[in-house]
Every structure is written in C-alpha cells, then in structure tokens.
Amino acid sequence: MLNKKTMKDIDVKGKRVFVRVDFNVPMEDGSITDETRIRAAIPTIKYLVEQGAKVILASHLGRPKGEVKEDMRLTAVGVRLAELIGKPVTKLDESIGEAVEAAVAKMQDGDIVLLENVRFHAGEEKNDPTLAEQFARLADVYVNDAFGAAHRAHSSTEGIAKHIPAVAGFLMEKELDVLGKALSDPERPFTAIIGGAKVKDKIGVIESLLEKVDHLIIGGGLSYTFLKAQGYDIGQSLLEEDKIELAKSFIQKAKEKGVQLHLPIDAVVANEFSKDAETQVVDAEAIPADWMGLDIGPKTAAKYGEVIKNSKLIIWNGPMGVFEMDKFANGTKTVADAMAATAGYTVIGGGDSAAAVEKFGVADKMDHISTGGGASLELMEGKELPGILALNDK
Numbered sequence: 001m002l003n004k005k006t007m008k009d010i011d012v013k014g015k016r017v018f019v020r021v022d023f024n025v026p027m028e029d030g031s032i033t034d035e036t037r038i039r040a041a042i043p044t045i046k047y048l049v050e051q052g053a054k055v056i057l058a059s060h061l062g063r064p065k066g067e068v069k070e071d072m073r074l075t076a077v078g079v080r081l082a083e084l085i086g087k088p089v090t091k092l093d094e095s096i097g098e099a100v101e102a103a104v105a106k107m108q109d110g111d112i113v114l115l116e117n118v119r120f121h122a123g124e125e126k127n128d129p130t131l132a133e134q135f136a137r138l139a140d141v142y143v144n145d146a147f148g149a150a151h152r153a154h155s156s157t158e159g160i161a162k163h164i165p166a167v168a169g170f171l172m173e174k175e176l177d178v179l180g181k182a183l184s185d186p187e188r189p190f191t192a193i194i195g196g197a198k199v200k201d202k203i204g205v206i207e208s209l210l211e212k213v214d215h216l217i218i219g220g221g222l223s224y225t226f227l228k229a230q231g232y233d234i235g236q237s238l239l240e241e242d243k244i245e246l247a248k249s250f251i252q253k254a255k256e257k258g259v260q261l262h263l264p265i266d267a268v269v270a271n272e273f274s275k276d277a278e279t280q281v282v283d284a285e286a287i288p289a290d291w292m293g294l295d296i297g298p299k300t301a302a303k304y305g306e307v308i309k310n311s312k313l314i315i316w317n318g319p320m321g322v323f324e325m326d327k328f329a330n331g332t333k334t335v336a337d338a339m340a341a342t343a344g345y346t347v348i349g350g351g352d353s354a355a356a357v358e359k360f361g362v363a364d365k366m367d368h369i370s371t372g373g374g375a376s377l378e379l380m381e382g383k384e385l386p387g388i389l390a391l392n393d394k
C-alpha cells in the first residue's frame with residue numbers, strides 16, 4: 001500500500017547507507033529503561049549488513065535544543081545495539097564533519113557506525129538545508145526507518161531525502177502497513193480509546209476519529225473537559241477551559257454520525273495529586289468541589305472492557321488515569337486486560353499506553369505496539385507525515 005520505494009527496490013551492496021532510526025529511548029541515570037525502539041530497528045540494520053552495505057545510523061535522543069548535552073549522548077544506545085545485533089558498532093562523537101567523514105571512509109562492507117545525537121546541531125530541528133547536505137555527503141543512499149519521528153520535518157528525517165536516493169526501512173513499512181490497513185478498511189465494530197493528559201494534542205484526533213469509528217471511548221485527564229461539557233461539576237480535575245465548546249460539538253457530532261461516544265460514568269477522585277492521597281469513588285456527575293478525578297471508576301472501567309471485548313479492531317492511545325500511582329491504576333489496568341482478552345485486533349499507539357501494557361504484563365498479547373506516539377496520532381488524523389512524503393515514489 002505504501003507508494004514509496006523501500007530497501008527492496010534498490011541495490012545497497014557496497015553502498016554507504018545513511019539510516020535514520022528513532023533511538024529516542026527513555027533513559028534514567030545513563031541507563032536505557034525501555035529498549036523497544038532499538039529492537040524495532042534491528043531487522044533493517046541486519047538486512048543492510050547482510051546485503052553488504054556500509055550502515056551509518058543516525059538518531060536524535062531527547063530534546064537537547066541544539067546544544068551538546070552529555071546525558072543525551074547515544075553512547076549507551078550504541079553499546080546495547082552491539083549486544084543485540086551481535087556485531088561491533090562504532091559510536092562516533094559527532095554526526096557531521098571531517099572526523100565523521102574519515103571514519104566513514106574507513107568502513108568495510110557490513111560495518112556499522114552510529115553517529116552522535118543529531119539534535120546537538122540546532123539546524124536539525126530547523127530542517128537546515130546545509131546540515132541536510134552535510135548528512136547526505138556521508139552516504140550514497142538514505143533509508144528512513146524512524147517512524148516515531150516521521151511527523152517531524154528535520155534535516156535528518158526530511159531535508160536529506162532531497163539529495164540522495166531515499167527509501168523506507170522495514171519498521172517504517174510495517175508501521176504504515178499495519179496502521180494504514182487498520183484505518184483505511186477497518187474491521188467493525190471499530191473502537192478507538194483516547195486518554196492521557198495532552199488535551200490540546202488529542203482534540204484533533206478525536207474529531208477525525210468521529211468520522212471513522214463505531215465506538216469512541218474517552219478516559220484519562222481529557223475526559224473531564226467532556227464531563228464539564230455535559231454540564232457536570234468536575235472539582236479540581238484537569239480542565240481545558242477553551243475546549244469545552246469543542247467537546248460539546250463532538251458530543252453532538254457523535255449523535256449525528258451514530259458513533260457511540262463513551263464517557264466516564266464514575267471516577268476515582270483524590271483530595272490531592274499524590275500517591276498517598278485520600279480517595280473515593282463517586283458518580284461522574286457528583287465530583288466534590290475540592291477533589292480531583294485521577295482515574296475512571298470501576299463501573300466505567302467494566303463498561304469500557306465490555307465494548308473492547310465486543311470490538312473487532314481497537315486502537316488505544318493514552319492511559320485512563322494516573323496509572324503510575326497504584327491508587328489510580330485500576331482503570332488503565334482493566335482496559336489493558338480487556339485489550340489482552342479480546343479476540344479483536346489490538347493496536348497500541350505508542351507513548352504511555354505502551355508503557356502501561358508493559359507495566360501490566362500484557363504487551364505480548366497486543367497485535368501491534370507502535371513505536372510512534374505523536375506519529376501514529378498524526379497518521380490517524382489523516383495527516384501526511386513529512387518523513388514519508390520526502391521518500392522516492394515507487
């Protein structure tokens with residue numbers, strides 16, 4: 001379905017291949033806490049090595065804002081990659097310049113070099129054409145396998161593709177294939193679950209999902225704006241004041257389109273945002289003034305679980321509550337368990353939902369866990385991703 005060239009459409013033997021990967025992994029005190037994104041890039045790297053390419057890997061890590069930040073170097077990632085792939089990985093301390101060019105000139109077929117964090121250069125996020133040329137000079141071919149960063153038009157994700165032949169890697173292909181298939185010809189009932197705290201980021205996706213789904217489940221921090229739109233008092237819960245009208249219009253639009261919009265009917269409320277807070281379960285229309293909703297309640301969770309079990313395709317983005325704290329984890333856990341138990345096809349849209357299914361030990365029961373949070377959301381919104389648009393057409 002992808003109308004872009006992939007690695008199979010070109011000859012890479014003996015070629016220098018610049019591979020943009022998304023090694024933006026969570027780190028704590030210099031250690032990688034989740035290596036999913038490294039593992040996900042391995043099929044592409046292995047293939048290129050087997051084909052006798054010279055593999056030059058590039059990635060960002062965190063948001064260093066154009067400066068060298070010691071804690072955002074890719075050194076630990078290089079070490080872990082070498083272990084996972086069972087081959088030496090030469091990690092460089094720069095991503096452009098003479099030393100990098102010299103190191104690349106010495107590469108043998110099948111060698112792997114990992115460049116330093118490309119965001120140490122301010123030009124990267126500005127999509128600076130000069131930086132893009134400096135990247136392009138290192139290689140004969142460009143492979144974009146960084147699905148998680150495909151919604152960014154940066155020098156190493158977009159600009160470089162203007163200079164050398166540019167194709168998609170296997171992870172990019174797989175993500176687009178799975179998400180594209182799910183969205184273009186969805187099995188029904190098709191259910192989307194949207195939660196989390198980034199109300200502003202997710203309002204857009206809710207609007208476009210109303211055009212596609214049979215059931216739309218809302219939970220997490222953003223559900224309180226909807227409860228407010230229904231005229232309920234929400235106490236101290238998270239509220240996006242200037243989105244109340246929009247939420248009202250979505251409730252109306254769902255009715256017109258025949259979409260079943262599921263909003264919380266009860267909530268776990270707390271007297272403060274803390275793991276030690278006092279809690280109680282209340283009906284959604286009875287949140288006390290000084291309390292805040294930090295999880296969906298048990299009646300809501302059971303109802304959401306039923307919808308999930310009866311769906312053929314379920315896409316989940318964003319937790320149902322503050323699942324990092326045990327007292328507010330039940331809603332997210334119930335949804336995760338229902339996702340694990342359903343016979344429907346389950347897709348997790350990156351970020352915190354992926355962390356949640358890991359935490360509750362059901363990650364291996366999901367059909368697809370996307371490596372991109374923002375990228376999968378933009379894809380669901382029907383937006384074209386610049387990192388993909390820039391690749392050569394078939």
Ligand SMILES: Nc1ncnc2c1ncn2[C@@H]1O[C@H](COP(=O)(O)OP(=O)(O)O)[C@@H](O)[C@H]1O
Binds near residue numbers: 199353
């Ligand atoms: N009711 C709530 N009030 C405040 N924060 C919440 C609530 N429910 C969930 N959250 C928080 O939302 C965060 C995830 O939101 P977001 O970044 O939008 O999700 P994702 O990373 O899956 O896209 C989690 O850290 C969680 O603690």
Ligand SMILES: O=C(OP(=O)(O)O)[C@H](O)COP(=O)(O)O
Binds near residue numbers: 022062148149375
């Ligand atoms: O982690 C990422 O995004 P995600 O958290 O939305 O999945 C990507 O690596 C993109 O990173 P960015 O949002 O700093 O551009």
